[in-house]
Amino acid sequence: xxxxxxNETSSxxxxxxxxxxxxSSNDQLSHLPDAIREKVHNHPxxxxxxxxxxxxxxxxVAPACNIQCHYCNRKYDCANESRPGVVSELLTPDQAxxxxxxxxxxxxxxxxxxxxxxxxxxxxxxxxxxTFRRLSAEAPDIKLCVSTxxxxxxxxxxxxxxxxxxxxxxxxxxxxxxxxxxIYPWIYWNNRRxxxxxxxxxxxxxxxxxxxMLVERGILVKVNSVMIPGVxxxxxxxxxxxxxxxxxxxxxxxxxxxxxxHGTFYGVMGQRGPSNEELMELQDECxxxxxxxRHCRQCRADAVGLLGExxxxxxxxxxxxxxxxxxxxxxxxxxxxxxxxxxxxxEKEKKRAALAAVKVPSGPTLDNAHFRPVLMAVATxxxxxxxxxxxxxxxxxxxxxxxxxxxxxxxxxxDQFCIGNDTCGEKExxxxxxxxxxxxxxxxxxxxxxxEPWGLLEEAGIxxxxxxxxxxxxxxxxxxxxxxxxxxxLDENTSGNSQMSA
Amino acid sequence: MSLSIIESCVNCWACLDVCPSDAIYEDKPHFxxxxxxxxxxxxxxxxxxxxxxxxxxxxxxxxxxxxLNPPGSLTGIPPEMMDKAMAEIQAR
Ligand code: SF4
Ligand code: SF4
Ligand code: SF4
Numbered sequence: 282x283x284x285x286x287x288n289e290t291s292s293x294x295x296x297x298x299x300x301x302x303x304x305s306s307n308d309q310l311s312h313l314p315d316a317i318r319e320k321v322h323n324h325p326x327x328x329x330x331x332x333x334x335x336x337x338x339x340x341x342v343a344p345a346c347n348i349q350c351h352y353c354n355r356k357y358d359c360a361n362e363s364r365p366g367v368v369s370e371l372l373t374p375d376q377a378x379x380x381x382x383x384x385x386x387x388x389x390x391x392x393x394x395x396x397x398x399x400x401x402x403x404x405x406x407x408x409x410x411x412t413f414r415r416l417s418a419e420a421p422d423i424k425l426c427v428s429t430x431x432x433x434x435x436x437x438x439x440x441x442x443x444x445x446x447x448x449x450x451x452x453x454x455x456x457x458x459x460x461x462x463x464i465y466p467w468i469y470w471n472n473r474r475x476x477x478x479x480x481x482x483x484x485x486x487x488x489x490x491x492x493x494m495l496v497e498r499g500i501l502v503k504v505n506s507v508m509i510p511g512v513x514x515x516x517x518x519x520x521x522x523x524x525x526x527x528x529x530x531x532x533x534x535x536x537x538x539x540x541x542x543h544g545t546f547y548g549v550m551g552q553r554g555p556s557n558e559e560l561m562e563l564q565d566e567c568x569x570x571x572x573x574x575r576h577c578r579q580c581r582a583d584a585v586g587l588l589g590e591x592x593x594x595x596x597x598x599x600x601x602x603x604x605x606x607x608x609x610x611x612x613x614x615x616x617x618x619x620x621x622x623x624x625x626x627x628e629k630e631k632k633r634a635a636l637a638a639v640k641v642p643s644g645p646t647l648d649n650a651h652f653r654p655v656l657m658a659v660a661t662x663x664x665x666x667x668x669x670x671x672x673x674x675x676x677x678x679x680x681x682x683x684x685x686x687x688x689x690x691x692x693x694x695x696d697q698f699c700i701g702n703d704t705c706g707e708k709e710x711x712x713x714x715x716x717x718x719x720x721x722x723x724x725x726x727x728x729x730x731x732x733e734p735w736g737l738l739e740e741a742g743i744x745x746x747x748x749x750x751x752x753x754x755x756x757x758x759x760x761x762x763x764x765x766x767x768x769x770x771l772d773e774n775t776s777g778n779s780q781m782s783a
Numbered sequence: 784m785s786l787s788i789i790e791s792c793v794n795c796w797a798c799l800d801v802c803p804s805d806a807i808y809e810d811k812p813h814f815x816x817x818x819x820x821x822x823x824x825x826x827x828x829x830x831x832x833x834x835x836x837x838x839x840x841x842x843x844x845x846x847x848x849x850x851l852n853p854p855g856s857l858t859g860i861p862p863e864m865m866d867k868a869m870a871e872i873q874a875r
Contacts, residue, residue, distance in 0.1 A: 346795070474836070541872060542872050546859050549864055549865055550864065
């Protein structure tokens with residue numbers, strides 16, 4: 282496959298995505314028509330860049346579901362949109378509207394409100410649309426989005442179009458009923474519980490029909506897929522082709538998370554999730570010239586705040602009950618803050634253009650083209666800088682450096698527990714978790730790192746690097762890559778990640 | 784004749800939305816079926832609606848007290864696998 286060169290030209294929309302923060306936004310969004318890019322450029326779920334400046338929140342108003350997925354236990358939230366094992370506090374539409382306004386007034390960066398469960402929002406049409414209707418009227422400066430398994434989608438498109446909801450996420454795991462029957466044990470359809478291939482066939486037809494109807498009406502559609510090794514991993518390439526041909530603007534492949542303690546079919550039956558490498562490989566293959574969303578953090582459905590932070594505790598039911606919100610005043614303040622962010626982004630955009638020269642290795646590119654790409658991990662607390670202690674990182678951003686420049690690949694969470702089934706002990710340390718999260722990377726950049734992890738990382742073939750603390754991520758990565766070239770570390774086909782090479 | 788809901792119910796609202804007789808109500812600690820209102824969907828649908836959408840095995844009982852969705856029938860997890868997995872988790 283071709284490696285994407287970072288798009289150096291300034292985007293024309295004001296406050297467009299600057300790649301210097303994360304590097305993903307430009308290659309992700311550059312192919313989109315201006316109107317769509319304008320719609321998503323400050324959407325924290327779609328743009329890695331925006332993730333640093335804007336926040337999203339979800340409200341849990343939709344508890345019921347109309348299907349069963351094998352990776353979900355309905356004691357917990359919808360596993361399509363939340364990490365498994367999470368329980369959100371259920372709100373009435375009234376409480377949800379109150380909470381949204383309270384958060385918007387206190388966190389002006391909050392620009393997107395989503396309904397994503399705890400069940401399927403469109404299996405709860407009254408609760409979902411009541412919430413949307415009221416928010417469109419009372420808080421028109423908030424964007425609305427919704428995610429669904431797709432079964433009830435065709436019936437809801439008209440209503441969605443009326444409420445001016447411009448982002449819909451459909452979880453599509455297959456287009457083949459044979460495969461679907463291995464993922465969905467049953468659906469509730471036309472007042473009956475339907476099982477097996479027949480059920481999967483109906484679900485698939487509804488998902489595809491819903492996708493087509495939304496695209497017809499100009500509503501943005503993102504497709505999520507859960508990668509289940511041995512079940513739909515190969516098949517997702519076809520899914521990607523199809524949803525792209527039908528006009529989905531983003532396709533996001535997420536790893537299956539299955540643990541016996543979640544009590545799900547896959548968890549109990551020992552179905553494994555994909556390794557980091559398998560996930561990355563599939564994401565690359567599905568990407569083609571299609572957008573692949575790589576920064577989705579599978580955040581909690583009821584999380585509130587910016588990039589990884591959760592301020593949900595400030596907005597519990599009893600706290601919002603006692604808050605008095607003057608939303609008119611809040612809207613004015615919000616507009617000012619949004620303008621400030623737009624200016625900051627424009628400023629960064631300018632700087633980025635000036636720094637563009639350092640993004641490819643110095644010297645004629647031809648000379649460097651034969652050097653293999655290298656994966657590097659970065660510990661960052663945001664702002665596009667290397668500014669986090671290795672030991673404090675709960676996730677790492679993964680970049681690929683090559684002769685073509687620096688490319689954002691995705692992020693990896695540091696899980697405290699094992700993803701494989703029996704390859705590692707149960708009570709392994711956070712450090713071992715971090716090292717596993719970094720598999721395939723050759724360098725990890727952070728602001729500081731302790732003595733013990735340093736040694737263990739080196740043993741694992743990952744070079745820790747604290748020399749670029751407080752520097753912008755992409756320039757630092759390129760500097761390290763150039764140093765690797767200069768010191769001959771890339772000369773022969775030494776150890777490395779073959780799946781990343783062009 | 785009436786169905787009933789027992790404590791394994793997770794309060795997901797699914798059954799309440801589909802009951803044609805308005806027989807299901809929210810209650811603590813779990814949803815309930817009003818025995819006087821429940822028709823077992825007779826005359827409205829071939830299958831009792833609450834038991835056709837409920838995602839939780841064992842949560843809804845028929846008039847005789849038997850689970851309409853017995854263990855394994857909804858998740859596809861064989862009950863002995865579930866028992867084994869739970870025993871393993873508890874032993875940790
Ligand atoms: S759609 Fe969501 S809530 Fe429903 S079974 Fe699937 S993962 Fe669970
Ligand atoms: S059996 Fe039918 S009438 Fe009775 S509670 Fe269930 S849905 Fe309602
Ligand atoms: S559908 Fe089942 S779990 Fe959900 S509220 Fe009704 S009885 Fe409880």
